[in-house]
Amino acid sequence: MALGLGTAHAEYTLNLMKGVTKVSNDVYDLHMLILWICVFIGLGVFGTMFYSIYHHRKSKGHKAAQFHENTTVEIIWTIIPTLILVGMAIPATKTLMELDDVQDSEMSIKVTGWQWKWEYDYLDNGIHFFSSLDEASNKARQVHSGIDPRSVPHYLLNVDKPLVVPTKKKIRFVFTAADVIHSWWVPELGWKKDAIPGFINEAWTSVDKPGTYRGQCTELCGKDHGFMPIVVIAMDQPDYDAWVKKTKEDAQKGPDLSDQPRDQLVAKGAAIYAKNCSTCHLPDGKGVPGAFPAIGGSAVVKGDIKAQTNLVLNGKGGMPAFGKMLKADELAQVITYTRNALGNSVGDDIQPKAIQELLPNKAGAAKPEAKAAAPEKAEPIADLSKDELVAAGKAVYESNCASCHQAEGQGMAPMFPALHGSAVVKGDINAQVDLMLNGKGMMPAFGHSLSAKDFAAVVTFTRNSLGNSVNDVIQPSAIQKLQAALPPAQDDE
Numbered sequence: 429m430a431l432g433l434g435t436a437h438a439e440y441t442l443n444l445m446k447g448v449t450k451v452s453n454d455v456y457d458l459h460m461l462i463l464w465i466c467v468f469i470g471l472g473v474f475g476t477m478f479y480s481i482y483h484h485r486k487s488k489g490h491k492a493a494q495f496h497e498n499t500t501v502e503i504i505w506t507i508i509p510t511l512i513l514v515g516m517a518i519p520a521t522k523t524l525m526e527l528d529d530v531q532d533s534e535m536s537i538k539v540t541g542w543q544w545k546w547e548y549d550y551l552d553n554g555i556h557f558f559s560s561l562d563e564a565s566n567k568a569r570q571v572h573s574g575i576d577p578r579s580v581p582h583y584l585l586n587v588d589k590p591l592v593v594p595t596k597k598k599i600r601f602v603f604t605a606a607d608v609i610h611s612w613w614v615p616e617l618g619w620k621k622d623a624i625p626g627f628i629n630e631a632w633t634s635v636d637k638p639g640t641y642r643g644q645c646t647e648l649c650g651k652d653h654g655f656m657p658i659v660v661i662a663m664d665q666p667d668y669d670a671w672v673k674k675t676k677e678d679a680q681k682g683p684d685l686s687d688q689p690r691d692q693l694v695a696k697g698a699a700i701y702a703k704n705c706s707t708c709h710l711p712d713g714k715g716v717p718g719a720f721p722a723i724g725g726s727a728v729v730k731g732d733i734k735a736q737t738n739l740v741l742n743g744k745g746g747m748p749a750f751g752k753m754l755k756a757d758e759l760a761q762v763i764t765y766t767r768n769a770l771g772n773s774v775g776d777d778i779q780p781k782a783i784q785e786l787l788p789n790k791a792g793a794a795k796p797e798a799k800a801a802a803p804e805k806a807e808p809i810a811d812l813s814k815d816e817l818v819a820a821g822k823a824v825y826e827s828n829c830a831s832c833h834q835a836e837g838q839g840m841a842p843m844f845p846a847l848h849g850s851a852v853v854k855g856d857i858n859a860q861v862d863l864m865l866n867g868k869g870m871m872p873a874f875g876h877s878l879s880a881k882d883f884a885a886v887v888t889f890t891r892n893s894l895g896n897s898v899n900d901v902i903q904p905s906a907i908q909k910l911q912a913a914l915p916p917a918q919d920d921e
């Protein structure tokens with residue numbers, strides 16, 4: 429096992445790889461060009477030096493020349509390196525500008541780094557999921573697992589849900605992180621990008637060849653840094669379209685909300701615990717003293733089930749909020765599991781339905797798009813008071829807008845504008861409604877994805893909360909009319 433055998437890099441190659449994109453090929457060519465210039469200079473300088481040392485040595489009777497300040501030589505040794513440097517800077521700048529040019533992208537994907545998984549948001553079609561280490565690698569990596577990592581295909585370089593992208597499309601990525609700094613690196617794409625909390629970085633790619641490309645987090649991000657690989661699958665457009673369709677259908681299914689007997693919840697919870705909780709609380713639930721509390725014998729687990737549910741859904745300190753990551757049935761299973769396994773025997777359970785009530789968008793981990801809005805049903809909606817609209821709008825905002833404009837409306841410069849004090853929000857309400865119905869740039873169109881009531885509520889909320897007090901409202905009935913006039917949804921729903 430010495431020398432890193434069986435670890436993440438199966439093959440070592442001597443040189444940089446060419447990759448599968450135009451940019452990665454340009455990076456490779458630039459690298460080769462600079463390498464050969466360096467080799468040429470190295471051979472010239474060291475060749476001259478060793479030749480002189482050998483042939484002009486003292487034992488042959490040579491004497492060193494003694495002179496100072498030779499202007500000609502000084503000019504030559506300034507001009508030649510300057511020309512070489514300028515000659516290298518021109519192609520390097522070209523490639524750097526190409527790397528940075530995210531203009532005219534055809535789709536955008538938001539990538540969020542988490543300890544220790546990746547979250548992918550397809551900003552154009554609403555697909556959203558988390559991608560973590562695959563189960564086979566995760567089992568094999570446990571201390572004393574008894575599993576030979578060499579028997580696991582793509583050990584530590586495989587995930588449960590890969591990022592799927594179409595080939596030959598310019599894809600813009602925006603990167604951020606939810607906890608600490610991570611870095612997203614797929615060598616075949618030719619670049620890596622840091623994912624920093626509260627900050628947005630951009631990059632783009634356009635993959636030439638269909639295939640599976642693997643990478644890793646490359647910023648030391650805590651104890652499981654080595655266990656958050658990246659897998660990108662590039663597909664030709666028709667295959668990609670089929671994938672989008674299937675993924676959307678699966679997301680629409682939502683959680684299974686039927687009641688389940690306790691032993692079934694516990695049995696299913698074990699796998700969810702192993703995948704989502706054991707990295708911190710350890711597979712046996714003993715925790716890591718000083719960092720991650722033990723689940724076995726925990727006062728929280730043995731106490732009120734509501735308080736525990738609240739903690740697991742909303743997180744606390746280093747404990748992530750799982751309300752966003754797991755579906756209601758999975759949450760019910762893992763919570764019931766912790767209370768009736770790992771050395772605990774509280775003898776109670778919580779059902780998926782009860783969890784569903786506590787989740788903000790009541791759709792489990794599925795995105796708001798899963799809620800089919802039905803604007804064509806033109807039953808008039810009764811007018812609501814401003815306070816009612818603002819109150820309802822808060823929840824709509826949290827599940828549909830806060831991921832970009834942030835919880836307090838402060839936005840994320842420079843990509844997502846602040847709504848607090850925004851000129852659009854303080855300006856004409858019809859212009860704001862229009863922007864939100866139709867979208868603009870990376871701002872999604874909400875005309876088809878929110879119901880008239882939710883839409884009116886969230887508009888009213890942004891204008892009378894988040895530090896704004898425009899003091900006007902728009903009623904669901906007005907939105908209903910506008911939605912009826914919208915062209916049909918463009919994507920294949």
Ligand code: HEC
Nearest residue numbers: 704705708719720721726727728744745746747748750762
């Ligand atoms: C990234 C590490 C991490 C992961 C993953 C994680 N937890 Fe935690 N958990 C923590 C930390 C840190 C705390 C202590 C929080 C505090 O009290 O500040 C904690 C606290 C808890 C507690 C309260 C324990 C006590 O006695 O205070 C429970 C219950 C719990 N976690 C359950 C879970 C479950 C269930 C999962 C999986 C769905 C999970 N945790 C996943 C880090 C984690």
Ligand code: HEC
Nearest residue numbers: 551828829832843844845850851852868869870871872886
């Ligand atoms: C995927 C990220 C994203 C989400 C989700 C999102 N927005 Fe936006 N929003 C943007 C971007 C980017 C802009 C800037 C658009 C432009 O001017 O090019 C924007 C602009 C706006 C503006 C105009 C602000 C200004 O000063 O220019 C308003 C108002 C707004 N969004 C409201 C909302 C509301 C309400 C929601 C939830 C229903 C929402 N947005 C969800 C990304 C998002």
Ligand SMILES: [Cu+2]
Nearest residue numbers: 610611645649
């Ligand atoms: Cu990381």
